[in-house]
Amino acid sequence: MATKLSDVLFGIFPDLRYQPTPKRVRAMLGGNAVVDTLYALLVWEPRRVTPVYAVPEVDLQAELEPPGQQPGHIPEYGFKLMLDSPPSLDPRTGFGRHTADGEEFDVVTSDARLPRAAFRPADPDLAGHVVLDFNAFDWLEDDEEIIGHPRDPFHRVDIRASSLTVEVRVDDVTLATTNGAQLLYETMLPVRYYLPPLDVRLDLMDAGDKKTVCPYKGTASYLTYPPAENGRNIAWMYDQRFRDAAQIHGLVCFFNERVDITVDGVRQERPVTPWSTPASH
Secondary structure, X not given: OOOXXXXXXXXXXXOOEEEEOOOOEEEXXXXXXXXXXXXXXXXXXXXXXXXXXXXXXXXXXOEEEOOOOOOOOOOOXXXXXXXXXXXXXXXXXXXXXXXXXXXXXXXEOOOOEEEEEEEEEOOXXXXXXEEEOHHHOEEEEOOEEEOOOOOOOOOOEEEEEOOOOEEEEXXXXXXXXXXXXXXXXXXXXXXXXXXXXXXXXXHHOXXXXXEEEEOOOEEEXXXXXXXXXXXEEEEEEXXXXXXXXXHHOOOEEEOOOOOEXXXXXXXXXXXXXXXXXXXXX
């Protein structure tokens, strides 16, 4: 009997998962390396979509001490990637929301104390390693900066040029029409349509204040519609941070979840994702 691979991947979401990485991994704090190792692991706690780094304790150039303060409120963002998938925790969920057994520690250097920035899983397969809060440090893989979260070796981003007619409408207003879209296919996400700015009614939108980072594509700036104080984030554009995403630099991508997209005359169904609801602005 054939096995659909995505069902296997979704099926192990409730598990604690790990994968060794051959890359040199460094965690930097104030320009100094707190960790410099060739033996890091990528770790997904149960129900986590994205990984974090676990590093050998022997390579940690800092002390681990019992937490000096009580944990604060940790927001939870539960959602379903697919109707039949188990609930999952996306990258917005704080590091302190641990879903595996283990111990929390403060990371203490000669210059700083980072509260609850380390977690020692109780699983024997991860013995000798501690998981570090990605947001507490600046990270390098070899000599390349890593932003957002570690890249998942089982996650792909493919970009393909398309000559099909793509039209974007919202509230009966046409915001874009093009035959020069770049289609971005990303694991577990809907197809995204990146459009040349000359084919987009930028005059009907405003630049928003929101910015986000993606470890695969760079830093995104957002556009709001309608152009007023209560405008909703409706589209984004990536900067030129990563060569891997050069095909979409400077192009405009609309939230499929918030607009009506027609491709070659066929209206696309609005997908249900964490960005479908107003709370995901």
